[in-house]
Amino acid sequence: xxxxxxxxxxxxxxxxxxxxAAGDVCHLDGRMISAAENIPAGHKMxxxxxxxxxxxxxxxxxxxxxxxxxxxxxxVDHRVLKTNLEGVLEYKYSPVPAQVAKSQVKxxxxxxxxxxxxxxxxxxxxxxxxxxxxxxxxxxxxxRFRDILPDYPAVEKxxxxxxxxxxxxxGDDHENTRRILADIVRHPNAAGVLVVALGCxxxxxxxxxxxxxPVDGARIKFMxxxxxxxxxxxxxxxxxxxIAGACADDRREEIPASxxxxxLKCGGSDGFSGITANPLLGRFSDWIVSQGGTTVLTEVPxxxxxxxxxxxxxxxxxxxxxxxRLINDFKEYFISNRQPVYENPSPGNKAGGIxxxxxxxxxxxxxxxxxxxxxxxxxxxxxxxPGLNLLSAPGNDLxxxxxxxxxxxxxxxxxxxxxxxxxxFVPTAKISTNTRLAVSKPGWIDFxxxxxxxxxxxxxxxxxxxxxxxxxxxxxxxxxxxxxYSEIAIFKSGVTL
Numbered sequence: 324x325x326x327x328x329x330x331x332x333x334x335x336x337x338x339x340x341x342x343x344a345a346g347d348v349c350h351l352d353g354r355m356i357s358a359a360e361n362i363p364a365g366h367k368m369x370x371x372x373x374x375x376x377x378x379x380x381x382x383x384x385x386x387x388x389x390x391x392x393x394x395x396x397x398x399v400d401h402r403v404l405k406t407n408l409e410g411v412l413e414y415k416y417s418p419v420p421a422q423v424a425k426s427q428v429k430x431x432x433x434x435x436x437x438x439x440x441x442x443x444x445x446x447x448x449x450x451x452x453x454x455x456x457x458x459x460x461x462x463x464x465x466x467r468f469r470d471i472l473p474d475y476p477a478v479e480k481x482x483x484x485x486x487x488x489x490x491x492x493x494g495d496d497h498e499n500t501r502r503i504l505a506d507i508v509r510h511p512n513a514a515g516v517l518v519v520a521l522g523c524x525x526x527x528x529x530x531x532x533x534x535x536x537p538v539d540g541a542r543i544k545f546m547x548x549x550x551x552x553x554x555x556x557x558x559x560x561x562x563x564x565x566i567a568g569a570c571a572d573d574r575r576e577e578i579p580a581s582x583x584x585x586x587l588k589c590g591g592s593d594g595f596s597g598i599t600a601n602p603l604l605g606r607f608s609d610w611i612v613s614q615g616g617t618t619v620l621t622e623v624p625x626x627x628x629x630x631x632x633x634x635x636x637x638x639x640x641x642x643x644x645x646x647x648r649l650i651n652d653f654k655e656y657f658i659s660n661r662q663p664v665y666e667n668p669s670p671g672n673k674a675g676g677i678x679x680x681x682x683x684x685x686x687x688x689x690x691x692x693x694x695x696x697x698x699x700x701x702x703x704x705x706x707x708x709p710g711l712n713l714l715s716a717p718g719n720d721l722x723x724x725x726x727x728x729x730x731x732x733x734x735x736x737x738x739x740x741x742x743x744x745x746x747x748f749v750p751t752a753k754i755s756t757n758t759r760l761a762v763s764k765p766g767w768i769d770f771x772x773x774x775x776x777x778x779x780x781x782x783x784x785x786x787x788x789x790x791x792x793x794x795x796x797x798x799x800x801x802x803x804x805x806x807x808y809s810e811i812a813i814f815k816s817g818v819t820l
Contacts, residue, residue, distance in 0.1 A: 327368055331383035336367040336399050338594050359396035365594025365676030367399040386682035401678040406665040408628055411651045416643045421636035421695045426613040432796040433575040442582045443511035444733040444796045446573050447480045450517045451508055454489030454524035461519045464559035475567040484811045489526040491820035502703030503813050505534050506729035512749055514573055515542040515566035522549030541569035581615030586727030586735035587690040590720040593740025594676025595756040597686025600738035600772035605692035606785050612694045612710050620691045621714040621723050623653040628681025629688040638695045645699035649715055675740050706731040721812035742767050746803025748811055750795055769801045
């Protein structure tokens with residue numbers, strides 16, 4: 324006997340929990356269904372004979388239509404299933420109450436309260452280049468300071484964040500670079516920052532400092548390499564010692580969970596993503612919101628096909644209108660580049676059992692839970708409203724994770740069915756959708772949501788996950804930090820000079 328799982332009573336397909344061989348008999352809802360062919364774990368099995376042109380229903384919604392007949396027990400994958408998605412649409416505001424009650428039991432974690440009142444979950448020194456030309460200098464300065472890091476016990480880590488941009492960019496690309504870099508410089512996970520400029524780049528240091536606004540001059544310092552007499556690495560090293568000295572008395576203190584801002588992301592999804600890990604993040608998101616905290620959902624192209632679910636939960640008409648613009652503007656971005664809006668999922672997604680973009684989106688948006696959507700942010704915009712927020716950014720893992728952190732998230736939670744080692748400039752915790760991945764990649768995976776499929780009670784997994792996130796916020800290192808995998812990627816859409 325092999326197991327299959329029907330997610331919603333309206334579904335006409337089930338998901339194979341284990342590999343199902345042709346001829347295997349599966350029990351579901353009092354029926355016995357014989358597999359007409361091999362069904363890999365995570366893939367869809369037809370629960371009855373389905374006809375060409377018929378919609379396939381999963382999660383209670385259509386995920387595309389069939390290109391050919393599929394018999395009962397047959398495999399339904401990307402070879403026989405085509406998206407129903409189209410271009411820009413008109414939407415009607417039809418709100419559905421989606422308010423999560425405030426929790427009476429208040430949780431806490433141990434974080435760093437900054438002088439401006441914001442809260443960080445790490446106390447690191449960062450070296451930020453304004454332009455790619457000085458990436459080497461930034462990394463050399465950070466490397467030099469790591470040699471003396473034990474002399475500064477309050478500082479947890481020193482990281483440089485090289486990138487390719489800051490010059491030869493026009494319009495939105497130039498502004499995107501400036502905004503994201505400014506967001507990183509001002510991020511509360513940084514105890515202090517050295518900004519390294521060259522001097523002749525488009526992202527001029529004087530204008531960048533104006534964009535930053537008032538900063539703590541003891542903790543944020545600037546170096547323009549073309550104006551430094553002699554060795555710029557030695558000069559930067561001296562500035563880093565000054566910054567570290569200003570952080571010497573930093574200590575963790577008890578902070579309400581209401582001050583947590585958590586990014587929600589998925590990548591390398593599989594057929595279990597919408598069953599285990601993404602719903603786990605959704606329940607966690609509702610818990611954080613109940614505490615008065617904030618979560619952020621992005622990957623706009625992976626909302627296509629599920630956007631009306633989010634729109635129905637918008638807090639008011641203004642947020643609804645912002646959400647409509649978020650969706651349609653991103654579709655216009657695809658169309659203006661002469662690309663179909665449904666050019667997704669990836670080869671890895673298809674191999675894992677996800678056949679169309681709406682199928683991916685219906686699983687992806689489960690990370691948002693049931694809370695009301697309180698605000699919609701543009702790319703590079705900072706969080707200002709507690710509760711569930713939507714953020715404009717593409718689905719690309721590193722670009723989207725960087726955007727989440729830049730918006731003010733202290734932690735990014737990243738669900739995956741196939742695994743990935745990367746991390747952005749804040750702790751990037753990986754949550755596996757299946758136990759096999761957690762066992763095979765312990766150096767990548769921080770939490771195994773696959774235990775739900777193994778029979779562990781959902782409530783127990785939820786409690787463990789809340790404790791896990793609070794421990795990360797209190798200083799426990801996740802895999803990407805242990806491996807020193809910390810990177811940034813900035814969204815680019817236009818001309819490079």
